[in-house]
Structures are given as structure tokens and as C-alpha cells.
Amino acid sequence: EVMLTQSAEEVKEPGEPLKISCRGSGYSFSAFWIGWVRQVAGKGLEWVGVIYPGDSNTRYSPSFEGQVTMSVDKASSTATLQWNNLKASDSGMYYCVRVGEMNVLLAPLDQWGHATLVTVSS
């Protein structure tokens, strides 16, 4: 069974750094793009970025470019999303997602993690 297991909820203050993670299992982790989608109440679903574990190639949404950094550890089948300097506007539910075709970038996001809730507030 394909699973994307995400790290726990985070509550942070503005200006703090943060790293959230997602471990893939039940499939060939290195062969599928993996990434992140944010959901904020009232703003729907937005893709953040994706990374290819095979060579760490990345694609960022223009809305998130420069604001976040994605990385991947093939040995532990884990993808990471990090912020160096959180803002209140970074708050939201962050879903780990898999791009649903092997070695293909543009395919539907077929598998979703359970989400990591990030709350940034002073």
C-alpha cells in the first residue's frame, strides 16, 4: 500500500525556522516526483513545489519560490519542506503529494499524506 506519512502539527512564532517532513512507503520512492500542496481555509488548494528524488531536481510554484526550500533523502525515503523565516501568512495545512506517474512530472497528484498543520502566530 502506498503511504505518505507526514510529521506532526507545528506551532511557531514569526521569524522562526521550520522543517516538516514526509516519508513515502509502498512504492519506488526515487522514481516519482513528490511535493507539497497547501490548503488554507477560504483560499483552496495551491501547489507549493515538487522534487524528483532521483536527482533532487525541483520545481517551485511562483507563489512560493524563494519562500520555501524542498529537499529529499533517498536513503530514508523522506521529503522535506523548510522555511528559514516564518511569516503568519505561511500558516496552513500542508499536504505531501505524489505525482502519479513514474518518472513523469506532469501527472495528477494521486497520493496524499494526512497533512501537517502549520500555525505561525505571535
Place this chain on the structure above:
Amino acid sequence: DIQMTQSPSTLSASVGDRVTITCRASHNVNLYLAWFQQKPGRAPKMLIQRSSILESGVPSRFSGSGTGIEFTLTIAGLQPDDFATYYCQQYKSYWTFGQGTKVEIK
């Protein structure tokens, strides 16, 4: 950027009803359109990809159609488990989602 617009935003229906949700793309996405169902507190679940291909395990009362810029999701005979929010998603140019259609009990 390809924008996706769903209608209606909310739909009130009864068990057994046939419901249709429309999704319009700002640019041609060919058949690169998926539909998702999301229930409160849960992750979205893909129902349909490539406009009309049902995912394994999805009941046959769900169907999708369309190409280019206009797509529809139809639920033929609404069941209690179907009350949820539905999203379309294009994957022709990265990924963008419609704003969602909440199907609620009339």
C-alpha cells in the same frame, strides 16, 4: 497560469439525486483534468483522472467528461457517503485547482 473555475460553489441535494459539477479552465488543458473528493478533516482523494478515467475502487455512479476547457463531474444517484467537497485539478501546466463545490444535504 491556468485558472480553474468551478460551479456551483455549493449544491444542495437529496439522496438519490443526480448532480453535476462544472469546471472551466482558462486555457486548453486537453484531457489533463482530475477530480477529487474531500471530506472534513481528511486529505483529498482522487476520483477521476484524464477527464473520465475512474480510479480503482471508485463507485461507478461517479463519471467525468469533457475536454479542452469545459469539464463535468456527475454523480448518478447521490449516496450519503457522497456529501463532501469536490475539486477539479488541471495538470497540463503544473497543477491548479478549482475553488471547490460543496455538496450538502438538502
